[in-house]
Amino acid sequence: MGLAHRLAYRALRPFLFSLDAEQAHDLVMSCLANVSPLARRLMSLARIDDPVTVAGLSFPNRVGLAAGLDKEARALPALAAMGFGFIEVGSVAPRGEVWSESPRIHRLPQAQALINRIGLHRGGLEPFCAALAQCSWPLDPRAPVPVRLGVNLACNAATLASEAVSDYSSGLQATIAWADYFTINVSNPNASNRHVPDARLALERWLEAIDEVRVNLATQTSRRPPVFMKISPDLSETAVYTLCEALRARSDRVSTNGLQWGVIVANTSTRRDAVRGFPQAERAGGLSGAPLREPVNRLVAQMRRQLGGDIAIIGAGGILSGDDARERIEAGADLVQLYTGLIYRGPDLVHEAAAALCAVR
Secondary structure (H helix, E strand, O other), X not given: OHHHHHHHHHHHHHHHHHOOHHHHHHHHHHHHHHOOHXXXXXXXXXXXXXXXXXXXXXXXXXXXXXXXXXXXXXXXXXXXXXXXXXXXXXXXXXXXXXXXXXXXXXXXXXXXXXXXXXXXXXXXXXXXHHHHHOOXXXXXXXXXXXXXXXXXXXXXXXXXXXXXXXHHHXXXXXXXXXXXXXXXXXXXXXXXXXXXXXXXXXXXXXXHHHHHHHHHHHHHHOOOOOEEEEXXXXXXXXXXXXXXXXXXXXXXXXXXHOOOEEEEEXXXXXXXXXXXXXXXXXXXXXXXXXXXXXXXXXXXXXXXHHHOOOOEEEEEOOOOOHHHHHHHHHHOOOEEEEOHHHHXXXXXHHHHHHHHHHOOO
């Protein structure tokens, strides 16, 4: 089955790469969103069953889809059929956001990279939740352990720092019926990150405010999804140290009530050192793909040393092979996420990465 998918994508890729990158993305997502149940079964990839428990949550395997590919949660069943252990949708803010003018996605094939400046969900929480409500659950009945859903939450661009927790609270409340875990996106390279404080004491208070919302939701729903902070790969060592210390302090305080924190390392980068001189390299947006492989591995290793073993890390960025996935786990990640690798390698990468991680314990 893997060979068939590999050959099919190799045949399809030249056509997709002949299109504008965003046109290709929209075409693929539309096809996945509208595929029939029968066609979905026929296109399904064999799943690697490698159950693991991370942040108190069981996953069928350690390979997930990063946020941004299915921003509107419109193709979840088809994506689950590719063999992912978890799928993250969004980012979404309470209110819709107007996107910048096209082109918004640029390929850098020589570097196996993308530059992306697509914004948040254009409709906001209301249509986003409507899409989730239309899905059949569980996402993939083949999985002995349910394929998990992550919801990536952001603030609206116009939201003041003093109102940021309110925006995140709206997202938590609106989507808790579906989310197995939440991601708080504090690192969107296409927007200001002023919503999250930098100072240690202020950051601890900010985390505490989020936890107050989570406690209230747990009382109302009996659900306690873990929350991951998605950080930038461009953080300074001082900023990483401050974040780790605040997360450790907060996790120690809430461990008794079942609330768990984690981090996703990392979002896309605003730096261009690794692609300087390539066509499209100076385009605005976040850089993803192979150039992030080593910087993110180093950042994961640094954070694992500082966080210890109790706070979960999801490694995202620069994973284009099974070996890349294994190196990310060996650096200290508990789970990995794919995005740009799918563009260059196709869906067979999901199986390859999951198979490579079966041997890593």
